[in-house]
Amino acid sequence: MSVRYPNGKKFSPNRSFSTTNNVKKDERFSNRGMTLEEDINETNEYYRAHNIAVIHKKPTPLQIVNVHYPKRSAAVVTEAYFKKPSTTDYNGVYKGRYIDFEAKETKNKTSFPLKNFHDHQINHMKQVLAHDGISFTLLRFTLFxxxxxxxxxxxFSYVDNQDKKRKSIPKKDIEQFGTLITLGLHPRIDYLKIIDKMI
Amino acid sequence: MSVRYPNGKKFSPNRSFSTTNNVKKDERFSNRGMTLEEDINETNEYYRAHNIAVIHKKPTPLQIVNVHYPKRSAAVVTEAYFKKPSTTDYNGVYKGRYIDFEAKETKNKTSFPLKNFHDHQINHMKQVLAHDGISFTLLRFTLFxxxxxxxxxxxFSYVDNQDKKRKSIPKKDIEQFGTLITLGLHPRIDYLKIIDKMI
Structure with a gap:
């Protein structure tokens, strides 16, 4: 039996992004080996450093059960469990507007599995839209x-119908109603360029 | 020697806010015994439930060092450390605008200590303002x-000068340039009422 965690993958500690210059990339700006989260963190750092936007990833939500307070050193959490996030992972402000998004990746070739989206994340996106925030997702097809x-x-139309028919979104649909982001070196995933066209 | 954690206090597990009706309050709506965080969480829940705004507290940032993956049960974080938050604790969207704030409390009677505010939180607030977000703090004088x-x-004028002269803001100054929030039962701290006057 395989164990499923809330985010659907095993935990891996974040790499430090304090210096991004020492990250080697090949000439085609391939993201091979970098996770989507790492690329987005780098992009958000770029946006902040260049005064373009203030967007952060939220910390991983943990249910803390036990904390040890040793004398003369920092508190240690000795027992905690991953919780399902009640919101999307990223949010912030761009030109006064509220920006809110979720990032997901798949190794599938022809479709994007909908099980990647939790109900409460979808509900959160709907709430954000209802309050005139800008809500979107970044979907990566890792193999391409x-x-x-x-x-x-x-x-929403795919997610709301998933019990009835769909368990995934065909890639050709995403190519149609989504926008392919040209990947770069710095920033790596310049998603605000697309937001610019709608605000 | 007392140990200081990033948020300046010992960890206490959050109470559940799924049902707020069973929270007993006296007739004067006193918040005695409830932390500021609990009151704000209740308020944000009220805002979401009544479709007024979508504002959440960010999870406590932890540096996860060790995770144990037992067979047939959930992953357990067995070693993690509290990190200094790089942003404020609360953010979200209200009438399309980006809302961002920090909440602090003191037991002092005549002034609010500035050591409560970390440099990176102040920097974050400045960035939010620069991008036309709505940035503020909720300050509670617990004893009153x-x-x-x-x-x-x-x-900012107090914080930026703190090395030179001030280690705290006099309460009488806060009474002048701040706005006292009338505490209620539901929501408990209706801070958006004050935001309404400025947007």
């Missing part, structure tokens, strides 16, 4: 090194 | 059960 920006409203 | 909304811009 392609990242699409898909606005939340385009996602 | 008074909560003031203080806009970030009013805080």
């Amino acid at each position: 090194d392609e990242v699409f920006l898909v606005f939340a409203k385009d996602l | 059960d008074e909560v003031f909304l203080v806009f970030a811009k009013d805080l």
